[in-house]
Amino acid sequence: MGGNGKHRWKISFRSSSSMPKQSPKEFMCPISGSLMADPVVVASGQTFERISVQVCRNLAFVPVLGDGSRPDFTVVIPNLAMKSAILNWCAASRVDRPTEPEYGSVETLVRAAMGSDGDDRFETSEKELLRAVPGNPPVMFSHAATEVNHRPNHFYSSSSEESVIAAVPATPLPLTTRPSCYSSFSSSSDEALSLAVTLDPISSEEEEILGKLKSSEVHEQEEGLILLRTITRTKEDLRVSLCTPGVLSALRLLLNSRYGVVQTNAVASVVNLSLEKPNKAKIVRSGIVPPLIDLLKGGLPESQEHAAGALFSLAIEDNNKTAIGVMGALPPLLHSLRSESERTRHDSALALYHLSLDQSNRVKLVKLGAIPTLLAMVKSGDLASRALLILCNMAASGDGRSAMLDANAVDCLVGLLRGKELDSESTQENCVAVLYLLSHGSMRFKGLAREARAVEVLREVEERGSGRAREKAKRMLQMMRGRDEEEEVDWEGVLESGALSQPRYRVGGAGKQHIHGAYSTEF
Known part of the structure; x- marks a missing residue:
């Protein structure tokens, strides 16, 4: 191995036959x-x-x-x-x-x-993570508040974005660090139930909370959960301190409660604790994910909203992605994309986006039949922007690309671009980005793109689309023209001579090469 021979961490994991001496x-x-x-x-x-x-x-x-x-x-x-x-x-x-x-x-x-x-x-905090995100214009996400009582139907949000850093302009992929079941805004009724949280020091707070959470009396459990939920929403600096094995163990048990108030406040408290980066891995290791999955499957509607939000928040952490997928979160998250609750749908989609960044989860999603579901969402316009982001991740793997080509994704996406049915410029960019990823290393894509008459659509995007979309459309057009230009034929001469049935030859270059037809590639 050469070209990196002086690197002090050099190690060879491949045989000399598969590792060339002049690797870039x-x-x-x-x-x-x-x-x-x-x-x-x-x-x-x-x-x-x-x-x-x-x-x-x-x-x-x-x-x-x-x-x-x-x-x-x-x-x-x-x-x-x-x-x-x-x-x-x-x-x-x-x-x-x-x-x-x-x-x-x-x-x-x-x-x-x-x-x-x-x-x-x-060490890194969530604030440091946000500072590392490029300052792109924010994408608005619907946020629901975590009030103790019933929540209003209006949502507030702000979010951050991240962009894939690549050799070519990339489609921005939203990175919001707050699930839609969380908000820093509080209601007057919630403030009335805040239980005058002024306990000091922190050890006393944890002691009082644990005492109530471990009580056999349901009303004591409710008081403890309301106290924990209020503290972890209003006092961000205490979230890490309160994310202890004792608190997490008590919450894990209370997530299975048959009492609605207990169940809902327990899962909402998990959401609040999960917002801090140092807590994310602790929560997964505590065994809370399986009860969250159970709530997503059959909990109360509000508990399902919070369960989806908690899984989304936990899935942001890279070290959690594989574990959450192994524990069985993918099927109920896919099912929740059809939930009647808009908040559940949004957070489930964002959870799947982050989980699909992991290759093992992409393989599972293909086997679960996620591709047709996501394409149907794109066609119907329901969470189309979120579905396209997940499809971007799926198209990054060979299995995902094959499944998408089998599901007629090219025709679907080209049809959306042609019909101008996409609701925003960013959604158009994501649609083009998925097509661009599908085109990588796939001769089959060319045939499907021709059948869908993609050239005329891509030309229009190249002329009138946004910067990122134009660049990707241009590259796809170059890719699709590549083989045609290489096999250029003097069609006018052929038509004039009436020799359509005769062998065709490449024009130019040394010697003539036999070509079986204008579309000789087998798909």
Whole structure:
């Protein structure tokens, strides 16, 4: 292996036959030293192998890179453009596609680097995560308040966005860190039930709350949950302190309560605690996710709203994504996309968006038949923008692309663009982005795009669409013209000679090559 030979973390996970000596340096993971199979961009802008980032985060270690800088691992986004470039280079160089290195091998390597780099550790708060997000114009999301009593039907929201950092302009993917069942706004009735939360110090607050939560009396449980819910909504600085094993254990039991007030306030308290980044992994490890899934399946309507919001909030944390999928959250979240509650639908869609950033969850979603459901949502206009974001993630994997092509996604998306039925410029951008991802490495896409008469639609987007949409439309048109230009035929001469049934030849170049027809590619 060359081109990265001086890197102090260099390690080879592939045989010499599959790792060329002249691998481009930008295709190599700075930590593992191997050709990246699943490249991701971190908040500081560098690209790494996903496993390498996971190991560093699990070990709370921030390495020093070759240029003396330290990466920021608070945000991890798939680098689809880099992955496509690596796969294209492998195909052109006749090199085996890279495979993900083993976790244990990378862990050994990182631990060795930790020994030579001291005991540096890093912590990040949700505010730091938000500061790392580019300052794009906010997308408005419907938010419902977490009042103790019945909530009004008007919603308030503000959210942040993140953009996929890639070699080409990327479609903005919303990163909101507040589920729609949470709001900092409080009602007068809620304030009346705030129980005069002035307890001090924090140990006394936790002691009083735990005493009530563990009581056998239902009214004591209700008081304790109202107290916890009020504190964790109004006093953000106490959320981390109150997210203790004792509190989480009590909440896990109360989530299964048959009493509506207990059940609803317990799950709302989980939502509030989950808003702080340090709490997200603790909550998942405490065993609260299975009861949340049960509530999403058959809880009270308000409890279902909060359960969807809690799963969405927890799914933002990268280390939780696989675990939440393994515990069985994907089927009920898919079912909740059809919920009568708008809040449940919105938060379920955003939970699925974050969970579908994980490859293992994408595979599960394909097997669950999520693609037809999402395409139907796009066609009906119900949560179309959210559904398109999930489809963007699905199209980033081979299984997802195949399932989408099988489900006639190309014709569906081209039809939406042609009919101008999309409700916003960002939704149009997401629609074009899905088509762009489907076009990667797929000759089948060309045939389906021709059948859907996509060229005329893409030309219009190239001329009149937004910046990101125009760039992607231009690239797709170039891709679709590539083979046609390579096999250019003098059609006027052929028509004049009446030789339509005769063999056709490429015009220009050294020698003539036989072509079986204008559309000789088999799909």
